[in-house]
Amino acid sequence: MATVLVIDDAAFMRLMLKDILVEAGHRVIGEGENGNEAVELYAKLKPDLVTLDVVMPNKTGLTAAEEILALDSRARIIMVSSVGQEEIARHALKIGVKAYLLKPFQPNEVKARVAEILSV
Amino acid sequence: MDSNPHRELFVQEAQEILQGLSHCLSVLEQTPEDEPTLREVYRAVHTLKSMAATMDLRRTADLCHSLESLLDRVLKESLPLTPGQLDILFRSADQLERLTRVADGNEEWDDTKQSLLEEALHAAGIEAVTRGSRSDAGAPRLESRATAVRARPTAIRMSVRRLDNLINLTGELLIIRSRLRTLGAALNAPALKETIDQLHRVSDSLQREVLQARMLPVGSVFDRFSAVVRDLARQCGKQVRLVVSGHEIELDRTILDDISEPLIHLLRNAVFYGIESPAARAQLGKPETGTITLSGRREADRVVLEVDDDGKGIDVDEVRSVAVGRGFVSADQAQALSPQEVIGLLFLPGLSTASAVTEVAGRGVGLNIVRTRVEALRGSIEVKTTPGRGARFLLRFPPTLAILEALLVRVGEELFAIPMVDIAEVIEIDRADLETTNILFRRDRAVPLVDLAQVLELGADAGRHRRAFVLISSLTPRGPGFVVDQVAGQQEIVIKPIDRVLNRIGGISGATILGDGRVVLILDLQALVREERIERVARTGDV
Numbered sequence: 001m002a003t004v005l006v007i008d009d010a011a012f013m014r015l016m017l018k019d020i021l022v023e024a025g026h027r028v029i030g031e032g033e034n035g036n037e038a039v040e041l042y043a044k045l046k047p048d049l050v051t052l053d054v055v056m057p058n059k060t061g062l063t064a065a066e067e068i069l070a071l072d073s074r075a076r077i078i079m080v081s082s083v084g085q086e087e088i089a090r091h092a093l094k095i096g097v098k099a100y101l102l103k104p105f106q107p108n109e110v111k112a113r114v115a116e117i118l119s120v
Numbered sequence: 121m122d123s124n125p126h127r128e129l130f131v132q133e134a135q136e137i138l139q140g141l142s143h144c145l146s147v148l149e150q151t152p153e154d155e156p157t158l159r160e161v162y163r164a165v166h167t168l169k170s171m172a173a174t175m176d177l178r179r180t181a182d183l184c185h186s187l188e189s190l191l192d193r194v195l196k197e198s199l200p201l202t203p204g205q206l207d208i209l210f211r212s213a214d215q216l217e218r219l220t221r222v223a224d225g226n227e228e229w230d231d232t233k234q235s236l237l238e239e240a241l242h243a244a245g246i247e248a249v250t251r252g253s254r255s256d257a258g259a260p261r262l263e264s265r266a267t268a269v270r271a272r273p274t275a276i277r278m279s280v281r282r283l284d285n286l287i288n289l290t291g292e293l294l295i296i297r298s299r300l301r302t303l304g305a306a307l308n309a310p311a312l313k314e315t316i317d318q319l320h321r322v323s324d325s326l327q328r329e330v331l332q333a334r335m336l337p338v339g340s341v342f343d344r345f346s347a348v349v350r351d352l353a354r355q356c357g358k359q360v361r362l363v364v365s366g367h368e369i370e371l372d373r374t375i376l377d378d379i380s381e382p383l384i385h386l387l388r389n390a391v392f393y394g395i396e397s398p399a400a401r402a403q404l405g406k407p408e409t410g411t412i413t414l415s416g417r418r419e420a421d422r423v424v425l426e427v428d429d430d431g432k433g434i435d436v437d438e439v440r441s442v443a444v445g446r447g448f449v450s451a452d453q454a455q456a457l458s459p460q461e462v463i464g465l466l467f468l469p470g471l472s473t474a475s476a477v478t479e480v481a482g483r484g485v486g487l488n489i490v491r492t493r494v495e496a497l498r499g500s501i502e503v504k505t506t507p508g509r510g511a512r513f514l515l516r517f518p519p520t521l522a523i524l525e526a527l528l529v530r531v532g533e534e535l536f537a538i539p540m541v542d543i544a545e546v547i548e549i550d551r552a553d554l555e556t557t558n559i560l561f562r563r564d565r566a567v568p569l570v571d572l573a574q575v576l577e578l579g580a581d582a583g584r585h586r587r588a589f590v591l592i593s594s595l596t597p598r599g600p601g602f603v604v605d606q607v608a609g610q611q612e613i614v615i616k617p618i619d620r621v622l623n624r625i626g627g628i629s630g631a632t633i634l635g636d637g638r639v640v641l642i643l644d645l646q647a648l649v650r651e652e653r654i655e656r657v658a659r660t661g662d663v
Contacts (some may be wrong), residue, residue: 010167012133013127015172055166082170103174 002048004117005030007038007064008080009056016105017051017080035059035080039067042075049117051101054081054088062068069096074116132225137164138217142343145209146364149346153200161209162191165225168216178615179234180219186241187212208244210347211237217614231429255603280373283333287522290330290371291614293323295633302636331520333376338416339367341383345414348384352391359398359409360391366416371423372520375497377426379515382490386513394511397632404508408620418519421541434505436462443468463503468649495646497521497568498539498629526613526632528640530606531593532578537613537632537642538602543596546607551588560590560601567592567599575648576627593645600649615642624649 001029008014009084018028030041042050052061061079068075074094079092079100098117101110141164144157215237222226297319342364353360395410402408413428436459443465444454447619468490494501499517526537532575560567590601614631629644
């Protein structure tokens with residue numbers, strides 16, 4: 001049971017992810033639409049886990065991930081990307097992001113990834 | 121994953137994204153080298169793709185994927201957008217909108233368009249690579265260097281039904297506070313009076329806010345039209361550009377919803393009837409590309425939407441002769457009509473000056489429906505034309521449909537509400553004066569009079585009173601003037617729509633509930649005048 005911050009510029013995608021997380025017994029304590037909100041909300045809410053969409057206006061997921069890790073080097077971040085953006089996701093892993101998920105969400109994979117990260 | 125409960129949210133969000141997309145495309149039409157806007161298009165398509173994939177909407181996801189590839193190539197290799205590429209983007213946006221409607225259950229699927237489009241996208245993508253002139257390579261840069269062209273609004277979504285409920289409840293609140301005021305006046309309690317005053321102020325503010333929530337900027341509708349005009353111009357081999365202004369002017373969402381089709385019809389008319397062929401224009405010394413201007417502005421308490429073209433204008437004599445030829449009026453009657461009145465004939469169903477019925481326009485139904493729709497929204501339409509120089513169609517609307525400043529009048533035993541905006545002046549007269557004439561002379565003008573008791577068929581009893589009032593309407597420079605028995609006061613009323621059956625009785629545009637609970641019908645003077653006139657013409661043959 002973890003607290004999660006969900007960041008994606010599409011409300012629809014946030015809802016999809018939220019549904020899966022709640023089903024797995026976690027609590028979504030915040031939602032954000034862009035990179036700036038991601039960093040602000042992370043600092044404010046200090047969730048156990050944050051999911052970050054790669055493509056967002058203003059500040060990208062990648063930049064937000066960097067800034068969050070600068071705030072908290074032990075932040076648990078999952079990048080969410082589409083097929084075709086794996087390069088970015090892999091780069092994110094190098095800078096300290098814990099995992100990445102592909103859209104459209106496969107519920108089992110999401111749950112497995114999340115459980116993995118939380119267990120460390 | 122059960123996608124059905126999420127379908128509504130998907131559709132709402134998809135529509136929002138497509139609207140933003142549409143706006144970006146009209147920006148790109150003016151400035152095809154605008155990279156930040158093109159990136160925003162990329163982002164929109166990208167987001168929609170994920171959403172569609174999640175909902176298992178394969179066709180939408182596939183189309184988005186093809187679009188993404190094209191956009192990716194253009195961004196990497198070859199800005200600015202070519203007209204061909206822009207064209208494909210417009211067509212793709214159309215198709216995505218169609219697909220969203222299919223997803224919403226509002227339309228049947230038609231496979232032919234999609235495969236052609238996908239082929240075109242593929243071809244365009246290859247072309248973009250071979251054209252490539254930029255030296256940057258590497259992964260698509262997904263950061264925006266500047267902030268997004270249109271920041272996502274800080275807004276929430278609400279169903280229209282919920283909004284209408286809020287408005288209804290606010291309306292009821294206003295009625296209840298009226299009653300409270302009446303009751304409070306009977307008691308002598310200053311503290312109560314003061315509290316009721318406060319209630320009054322707060323509920324006024326509440327009503328204003330709630331009604332504001334119904335307002336949307338007209339830009340949300342205007343942005344779609346560039347594509348329409350381009351398509352149409354291409355179909356008839358003309359060169360036309362659409363200039364849009366006044367995006368941010370706000371209008372009631374119901375009006376906006378219903379006004380798209382009429383506006384498109386006017387735009388089509390402008391392209392088909394108005395703008396001349398490039399050759400003809402060149403000969404006339406006009407620029408080969410015709411210009412249509414679609415604008416929105418506030419004028420006093422109305423919102424005005426205007427469609428202007430710099431084409432050949434309306435040929436009054438041609439309209440006259442077609443009207444006679446089709447039996448709408450006799451030759452003599454036609455001669456007696458003023459140019460403005462002749463133009464008015466264009467709004468009759470079945471009259472069209474096109475010599476052939478084509479797929480594009482000319483079925484002769486259009487302008488009549490435009491006017492009906494406009495008037496159903498309590499608007500009015502005016503046409504101005506200068507032969508050889510162009511035509512202007514002005515559509516005027518009250519900004520909001522929900523509330524209205526009205527004059528309450530008594531006709532016989534019945535109470536009616538008349539929109540203040542339709543009334544220019546109110547004067548008192550002696551009924552005896554009406555026995556010999558039905559024309560009133562006022563400020564050097566002859567104002568024809570219409571007896572509301574007669575028109576509304578309220579029986580011979582009505583109008584027995586010695587004194588009467590004439591409401592000189594603002595419909596035309598000469599009124600007409602409507603005779604009523606009494607003026608019972610002016611107040612702001614909340615409009616309740618009426619049942620469809622009642623709606624067919626011309627002359628009633630809605631109803632309202634007064635503070636004491638009485639239901640009062642709202643009169644549509646424009647409709648009454650028209651019925652009256654048509655009847656009179658039919659009866660006496662006198663125009």
